[in-house]
Amino acid sequence: MHELSLCEAIAGVAKTHADGRHVDVVRVRIGALRQVVPESLAFCWTLVRDAEDLPDAALELECVTAEVRCRACGQLSEVTSAWSIWCPRCDSSDVEVVRGNEFLVTSLDIS
DSSP states (O other), X not given: OTHHHHHXXXXXXXXXXXXXXXXXXXXXXEEGGGOOOHHHHHHHHHHHHHHTTOTTOEEEEEEEXXXXXXXXXXXXXXXXXXXXOOOTTTXXXXXXXXXXXXXXXXXXXXX
């Protein structure tokens, strides 16, 4: 379960930027191609936040769908499977990932 180590990294970022202040909310943007299970991440967050002295910090997730641009036909398409990425118009696998690889702490609410 790599979600546990991801939560530890999120907590590290939050604590660094909070600089000793109380963290109320941590917002994270996660791309569909990162293969992170949001429910598992949320569960692991409840374990990590207590261990990292962030007991009240809520985790808000923004899940980003994957999108590719086909180099063969130019089509911009949403990807529905992280296991096989190709153009739904021409079936080419020569695609560029436009979005869906994100994993980013976007903001904190601090009091």
